[in-house]
Amino acid sequence: MRKKIVIIGGGFGGLSAAKEFNDFDADITLIDKTNYHLFQPLLYQVATAALSPADIAAPIRAVLNKQKNTTVVMDEVTAIDRVNKKVITKGSEYSFDYLIIAIGSSHSYFGKDEWEKNAPGLKTLNDALNIREKILLSLESAEKMNNPEETIKYLTFVIVGGGPTGVEMAGAIAEIVKISMMKDFRNINSEMTKVYLIEALPRLLTAYPEDLYEIAKKDLETLGVEVLLNTMVVDVNDEGVALKDKFIPTKNIIWAAGNTVSPLLKSLNTELDKAGGVIVNPDLSLKDDSNIFVIGDAAHLKDKKGNMLPGIAPVAMQEGRYAAGIVKEGKDADLRESFKYIDKGTMATIGRAKAICYIGGLKFTGFFAWLIWCVIHIFFLISFRNRFKVMAEWAWYYITFRHGIRLITGHPEKQEEIRNSNTPD
Ligand SMILES: Cc1cc2nc3c(=O)[nH]c(=O)nc-3n(C[C@H](O)[C@H](O)[C@H](O)COP(=O)(O)OP(=O)(O)OC[C@H]3O[C@@H](n4cnc5c(N)ncnc54)[C@H](O)[C@@H]3O)c2cc1C
Incomplete structure (x- = not known):
């Protein structure tokens, strides 16, 4: 049979x-x-308004449509x-x-699931869209605020977890809030923004050689990210992130630590x-x-x-x-023969045109590493349409330094709150 x-x-x-x-x-x-295959390595680009959801997902049914022996069920x-x-x-x-x-x-909060409400993780398209809107809404809120103490909360971004996702996210957010988007605002500026990357271990990117990690850390710091190592998060609430010896007031926390x-x-x-x-x-x-x-x-x-x-x-x-x-x-x-993993290398981007790659024992950094990163990610995207669109978006962004996907369509209550608030004199 x-x-x-x-x-x-x-x-x-x-x-x-x-x-x-x-x-x-x-x-x-x-x-x-879901009815789609998701290219998770580029989720952070959706979360930071560089790509739109359709650029990094493809309907599974369409991917397998020529395979007559295969039925796809949602x-x-x-x-x-x-x-x-x-x-x-x-x-x-x-x-x-x-x-x-x-x-x-999915992401793990190490038994503190109640933190998720204020510190969403990045795993699904919905997560990415939520984070994107949260960032954009925070900037809109801050632009209309009169109270500097409150404003700072909306302009502070905390990323918890110093693995590749946390590093990429921190770099991309720093670029948005320190460089690319600030030109469009009149009452807030890049000096008012803060980006923290928090890691419990003594270093970031533990899967990478020490010297590549040092370069990544320096690149992040150049972008304006404050990297806090050996730092445990002890609480997350509506007002911010509590560390052992410090409280960071913020409305923008992104969880990139732990898997379950x-x-x-x-x-x-x-x-x-x-x-x-x-x-x-x-x-x-x-x-x-x-x-x-x-x-x-x-x-x-x-x-x-x-x-x-x-x-x-x-x-x-x-x-x-x-x-x-x-x-x-x-x-x-x-x-049966045992499964053997062939390690073809590992890589992470830091901002617009920098990356670190560790491939076959060789190390690449800076712009050249970023080009390798782009080519490999384009190659592995699932459909030709996506490859073409992503290439076009990256070229556009590289030339103009502008993140294109910046519409706020969700969170109607928060939108209404911003509409009803006063603009500073
Ligand atoms: C933000 C982010 C960035 C990343 N960056 C990189 C990177 O740069 N390089 C890299 O190599 N890896 C990266 N990864 C990791 C990589 O994406 C995962 O290792 C990879 O997706 C694992 O593949 P998988 O098939 O096990 O699971 P997934 O690709 O997650 O697929 C699981 C599928 O199962 C479906 N599913 C789950 N539960 C059920 C259920 N109960 N019933 C039906 N369907 C279900 C889901 O909808 C999903 O489609 C990243 C991950 C994230 C989240």
């Missing part, structure tokens, strides 16, 4: 697995709670019934012979790590079920040196292709 293969998640891992099944003689069902998986080999969704249930789970991760995996994985009744990731076999299958695979951010797998594979797109994509390959071969678990 024709095998049934279910893939949960149409992100980097799930989509790579699905594409690998092109022309394979089986029924493939890909289930995702639904949310709520449980996995291993005994009856069924995936339970909000609307239905799907039986499987093989299951590939690629549900990604969906509680959905608990329904697998298998071994999970502290963050909720599934501890998988070297072939990415469950410890106690060789026909169920977990890949990408949701999987916990260590390399030969005992280091956990990082939660990045190339790991998810390689794992997706590998897991699909194993399913296609149909080998028993003891005959």
Whole structure:
């Protein structure tokens, strides 16, 4: 009988697995709670008004439309019934012979979930749009304020977490509020703005060599970012961020620290790590079920040196292709080769035309690194239309230094509050 293969998640891992099944003689069902594949590495550009949501997302259905063996379902998986080999969704249930789970991760507040209201994280398009509007609304509020103490809260931006997302976000925000957007305002200026990047560890970007981290830190400081290392956040509330020995009054906090995996994985009744990731076999299958695979951010797998594979797109994509390959071969678990991650490098941007890249032991910085970063990101964007649009937006931004996507359409109550406030004399 024709095998049934279910893939949960149409992100980097799930989509790579699905594409690998092109022309394979089986029924493939890909289930995702959204109808689009999201290119998360460019989310911060949506959050900082450099790109629009459609530039970094593509409908999964359209990506897989030529694959006749594949059905795309928009639904949310709520449980996995291993005994009856069924995936339970909000609307239905799907039986499987093989299951590939690629549900990604979300941000973790280390048990302080109440902080999320004031310190949103960046994982989804909605998160990015919310953050974008929050930044734009803050600038509009500050422009109309009479009280300097209040104004400063709207012009202070705090990013918590010094990994690649925090670094990229801090650089992009500093560029907006210190350089590119301030020309458009009359009552506020760049000297009034503050951008903090807070990291609990002694350094930023722990996955990068020390000298690249030093360069990134210097680049951030040149842009006007105040980097606070060895600094723990002890509270987040409506008025700002409390550190051990300082309170930063702010209305703009962005959370870029910590990851956790969906509680959905608990329904697998298998071994999970502290963050909720599934501890998988070297072939990415469950410890106690060789026909169920977990890949990408949701999987916990260590390399030969005992280091956990990082939660990045190339790991998810390689794992997706590998897991699909194993399913296609149909080998028993003891005959399968282990998954081996091929590290092709890592990179992060700092502002408009600077980046750091660490590729094959080689280090690149500055403008050249930024060009490499641009080319690689354009190459991996999912559709030709997106590639073309993003290239055009970046060229426009590079020449004009203007962020184009600056409309405020949400948050009607906050908009009304700003309309009703007085402009300074
Ligand atoms: C802001 C940001 C910046 C990043 N920058 C980089 C970078 O520069 N370079 C890099 O390599 N990596 C980067 N990453 C990490 C990278 O995006 C992830 O490692 C990668 O997306 C993981 O792929 P995945 O397939 O495991 O999960 P995802 O790509 O997150 O896909 C998970 C999919 O599962 C779906 N889903 C989740 N739960 C359910 C459910 N219950 N039912 C149905 N569908 C579900 C989601 O809708 C989503 O489509 C970044 C991540 C973020 C958030």
